[in-house]
Amino acid sequence: MDIDDPKDVVRRGYDALSRHYEQSYATETKYRPWLGALQQRIPAAATVLDLGCGSGVPVARTLASAGHRVTGVDISGEQIRRARQLVPEAEFRRADATAVEFPAATFDAVVSLYALIHIPLAEQPPLLARIATWLRPGGWFLGTTGHSAWTGTDEDWLGGGVAMWWSHADAATYRDWLIGAGLTVEGEEFVPEGDGGHALFWARRPSAGE
Template identity: 50%
Template sequence: MEDPKRIVQQGYDQLGSLYRTHYEETNPLRYSNWLTTLAQLLPAKAKVLELGCADGIPTARFLSQQFSYLGIDISPIQVEQARANVPEALFQVADMATLTFSRLSFDGVIALYSIIHLPLAEQPALFKTIYQWLAPNGYFLCITGADEWTGVDSDWIKPGTLMYWSYADAGTYRSWLIEAGFTIVESQFVAEGNSGHTFFLLQKKA
């Protein structure tokens, strides 16, 4: 199989603004609820990192109104769109698995349906790294897989667009997150069609 990260980058580049259309057709209110929950927990002027920011809507637009926000995405096209959509926020093209930040750099980290685009073998180490990036009492909100699966969709959203995912099951994610040091504040199954994902709200206790 082609390099999974190249598949993800090229897929989101090819989709461009169609990814936003897809999001709007699913459940945008779900995102609003998650973002409101996180915002209510963060201190004033918090520093927030988003892994997999796409075009900046709605997450960057919402969080940058209250907080110092940095969005990361592997797709240059999505980052270009994010900079146009949310000019007051900061964005960077990068592979989330190879990012380097100082310890205690952020009060909050958010990753909605993005870590599951990484090869599964890289995900536990990223959770440990995120824990190090967070300040004491910081929060990590993420959406992971619910059932184990790794594969490629050859016609995702747009015919001919390849996309790669790699999931563990919810119990495995729970174990990895606890092993990384997180306290689980809330977790729940997020139903989507005939399957779904897992919502985690986590905290780095002081």
């Protein structure tokens, strides 16, 4: 498949299969321990960015219902439309993650689960560098990345009749990119999925004097 605009493939895929995606992955169960651990690390009523928020479930909904101030960003208009319905207490905007802008030191945490892997590889390190600036000193980045390097498409994603596109480096490269962005990698684990899996990273923007 010749891909002229991979981001458009991603956008159209999630527009078409928003509900089907949620039904295919047990995100509520899968994300619960990660979000629980995050809430132990951030202040009460923290400001959190959910980058690649999808329909807002479960990340934005879980954090907003716990009293955190959540902003969600996603490239899919259908996902954002549903997120505004499902999580009315959060703020959502439809935007390309690599183009959205926030002032420096806006967020106590940035969460990006299964989103970086849909962004062209060359655009990922600059995005991680920008994420680092959006974090307050001591703020946390929680994100999933590729575990092994791969770029490719699935012509019949989730059996839904639409294409999807991914591109990711390996976990060691992501660790280097996070460190290069000025973050301290505090944790890394392998998250199995099918015959492969992803890496889950915890990284922190150092506080003054660290």
